[in-house]
Amino acid sequence: MENKQDETSFWLKNCHVTVDGGLTAYLTMSDALIQEQSFPQLTYQGLVEFLRHNGVTFGIDMVACQQIVMNPRGYIGFRTKVATGQAPRHGENAIIDVLLEDQMHVPRKLEDGRVDFFDLGVVRTVHKGQVVATKKPATEGVQGVGVNGAPIMAKPGRDFRLPQGKNTVISADGLQLIADKDGHVSYTPRDVKINIFDVFEVNSDVDFSVGNIEFLGSVSIRGNVLSGFKIVAAGDIEIAGNVESAVLEAGGDVIIRGGVQARGKGMIKAGGTVRARFMQGGVVDAGVDVIVRDSIMHCTISAGRNIFMEAQKSVIVGGMVRAGEEVRTRTLGSPMATPTEVEVGVHPQLRSEMQELHQRMKDLQQNMDKTKKALVLLDNMAGISNQLPPDKAAMRKNLSVTYEHYLNEEEELMFRRSEIEAILLDTRRAKVLCIDVVYGGVKLTLGTQVAYVRDSRVGPVAYKITDGELTSSSVTS
Incomplete structure (x- = not known):
């Protein structure tokens, strides 16, 4: 009995247990033991009882404990792991x-x-x-178990x-x-x-006999869309003829079998892709691609992904075109050095969303500050007894719930911001491909890199970002 008391007294006096994160327990033997000439008889059971006395009841490492008992001097001054809990297995997202x-x-x-x-x-x-x-x-x-036996x-x-x-x-x-x-x-x-939509069909031009169209579905126009008219569709817009200085807004694609002759007025906006035979003086904003067969002349065009020109004599000249990933054409610019701007890797919609996120986070932070100050004031009113009148207690409860909601919203906004930042910084797919010729007067912007084409260059030539620099290289046609 006396030996057991000596052993217990020895452990209590010269050792201590630390627990990290509830899942790992460590035993540290005091450096003062170096001066001890002899130890009391140490046993495995005594060490286990000491660990239990310090709250370690689960996942005890039998091998480690046996090694400490066999050679206690070898562990003086070291932090030795003696128990490991069972980590929780988090659920999988839907x-x-x-x-x-x-x-x-x-x-x-x-x-x-x-x-x-x-x-x-x-x-x-x-x-x-x-x-x-x-x-x-x-x-x-699946919940885990800490070294103290408590569930995690x-x-x-x-x-x-x-x-x-x-x-x-x-x-x-x-x-x-x-x-x-x-x-x-x-x-x-x-x-x-x-969404599953019906289609609204117009078997003529969109003119004064038809008027503006707003439809919760797709719209099909068998004729032309004349200047000054507006078509808004939750689905797609398909036009068999030409589009003048009109406004087209589609949640899906905009398909124009003819071309666009807008003279810098009106606008075409699509959540998906915009397709046309040609564009002159148009203003276009597409969530995905802009695909034009023959020519883009003096337009302002933004595409979330690509701008493709597909005809054998396709050309982009004048104005500005922006794309998230790639601009591809046969000819870029003109022999008259018409100022033409091309931006790739800019992701217009994402940049707009980023600006909205910054404003939302700013407003959210202001609301959080106001809520936090109100909670602090109520906590001070409660004092040590933590007692408040019923109306003030209800207010504190509502404010606490509101603040928790703000924290969750802030986490979601920060996660979305990090996603957008990663996309905006990734310029690996940013490319301008000219198959026939690039004329002088063209300004190229890829990501944050800018280059001016001063002398004409025969293609095929591709402009990319390589090692952080804007480079050009000949490619196989």
């Missing part, structure tokens, strides 16, 4: 699988060898009852909603999104919604 074909289509090749750049199969139809998206649910995770809660996976839009329904088990009617399906990842 996964949404959109069962729609990708919007990147290959132009159809005609029998005579020509390519129809407008027949891309962009109209996607679904039937009532068709599954358009599925969901793999989030998992709850696992973080559940984040749930995501199915992209339910117009004319779609969610199945009873919540795992499928189903078309509720036959129609044209439109999916815009930015809005995270799948």
